Amino acid sequence: MPFDVSIVLTGEFGRWMLQGFLLSIELTLITLALAFPLATVVALCRLSPNALLRGAGYAFVEGIRNVPLLVHFLFWYFGAPQLLPEGARNWLYEHDAEAVCAVVALTLYTAAFMAEDVRSGIRSIPAPQLEAARALGFGYLASMRLIVVPQAVRVTVPPLISQTLSLWKNTSIATVIGTAELMYQAQRVETASFRGAETFAATTLAYLVVSILITSIGELYQRRFPVRAT
Amino acid sequence: MTPAKRFVRRLILGLLPLALLPVAAAHADQLDSVRKKGELVCGVLGTDEPNSFVDPKTRTIIGYEVDLCQAIAKRIGVKLTIKQLAVAARIPELQQGRVDLLAAALTHTREREAVIDFSLTTFVTGQRVMVRRDSGITQIAQLAGKKVVTVRGGTQEPNMRRAVPTVEVVTFETAPQALVALQQRKAVGFVNDEVSLLDAYGKLGPAQKDFVVLEQNISTEALALGLRKNEPAFKRIVDDTLRELEKRGEAERLFMQWYGPSSRLKYEKRHFRIETDKLPT
């Protein structure tokens, strides 16, 4: 059978692939929106003067990072919902549990990694900045919010873009809990069409295109907003 | 006949086999290579009781299809090696030569005839749906707009969609994983072939009262062993083995052993014979 990629890009197969691609993008964007605030909170916990908060932050980061994403998916889809009260559980199952659980797993996983990058970013701001702010009468949170974090943003964005790239690739693993993203649809098209090479070539290209997009955004940012020497 | 004529006749008869040599040598016959290897590699699912499944006590793979492979291996005179495959990987693994034979609940379909060959039909079954009793569903048509789960890479999803176009199907890597999803109420129905379904239902034990297997078939399936195309000698020996098992009554005995009254499935009798490799038109 000669190589003919149009078979998997048109008609019903094409429609499946497009649906999967769009869902992958949705998962990425939603996770990003949720994970970044969470990561910031965790990072601040880890930098907090309060030992309990520091410990909680540490436990969160280490507990999540040392478990593979596949296991997170399996746990949140097959394990955790069974612990919910019946009402909540049924609501979840009526409302696209596969995508919801995928987002939960991805958010926690991505946040754990991002928290480390945010923390490094904040720590890269010399201590005198924070000390001066406190000396001027700002509280801890206000000093962070007005003085330290704005400066930390430049340093933090490149690693965060890198995490976004990882996130985009990680959405492919959601296929194991039946989330109909790009990889799931690719498997479906491959089975129905018997055209492995074409399907996987198209899928690889789709992932690469967005990867290149993300990397380019990162490079553009670094060029426009280089890290200032302090 | 003069001595000269006799000589010429003998010469021609003697040289005739040499004419066949190029044909035989050009294509490495699968049967020969199996014999040379000394083993027959059989691809099975290993998660599909009672066709092929892991015996919890011995942790080996046993079952109806495994026994068929065993008979074929014995007939060829080599040892049997079992390889576990995912549903979606069955045909690719056969095509790429990683297994010699597929004994993996493979449905004989016309589309598949384009890429592989099939042995005599070894089992006739259908695909059915198991639902939760409290869903109130008694007919396949009532699944419209509802969610069912099944295993990825087989004929279950397309058959389900053909039967009920508006159904939502979610697939998982293995059938047991899909069944877990049903039991957790993530879907109202679980689609699989009749035998696997009845076996899963049997395994539910006390939970059986919560589930029911709907009577209607969403498809009729002829299951057969999968073979690579253009291997006439190999196909012949596989079909001959199956035909002989049927003639000796051994095939029926195997069916009763794995599917009969003493098994979890409790079929009363076998309603097919192993006799043809053609699909009904």
Added chain:
Amino acid sequence: MIELIDNYWLYFLVGQYPAGPLGGLALTLILGVAALALALPLGLVLGLARASNLRMFRWPVGALVFIVRGTPLLMVIFWAYFFLPAVTGHETSQFTTMLAALVLFNGAYLAEIVRAGIQGIPPGQTECARALGLSYRQAMFAVILPQALRNMLPSLVGQLVTTLKETSLGYIIGLSEVSFIASQINAQVITQPAEVYSILALTYFALCFGLSRAGRALEKRLSGRTSGVVPTPAAEAA
């Protein structure tokens, strides 16, 4: 929970062995270590090419590394699964497929670690070596690489942790590594999914956290003594 562990601990640890192929946690460990061990020479070759002064080496390898890093590991696994046998002409088991995919994928990541390690050695070292009469190759293998490798050690431990987590994707092609076995156990037991998957998570945690700590201790010891330690990269694939 105790009964669960009691019934299935052996299956969880070694799969069907010896009644079948090795599986479970043992398989995860062997696969992870083997993959990293084989990825290292590949990473070395690719890293040397990336650090090379010759564009002929830098660019094609750069493109290969870029493509591999922009693609999900799962995609690389599927490529290996469906097309490796056609390319090599041999049958390939799920283990070999997974190994090949992991070696290629991690080799590409290691290339960057190797490149950073090599470029982290002060240029004075190379200059001295050349001044003493050593050729480029001799300088590289006798002077630069040994130092670079020692500096890379903490990063390598980090990469081992990543590789061990990546072995879990063998689940998707039916390899009997520990995540697949855990799912099999869950499908049999049914009533304790949270417990089964928690035990699975804890197992990975114990393994990976332990290794990470060892890596960090190693990093501390090394940075006390020499310069040019390659920091453990924070960005990760699953």
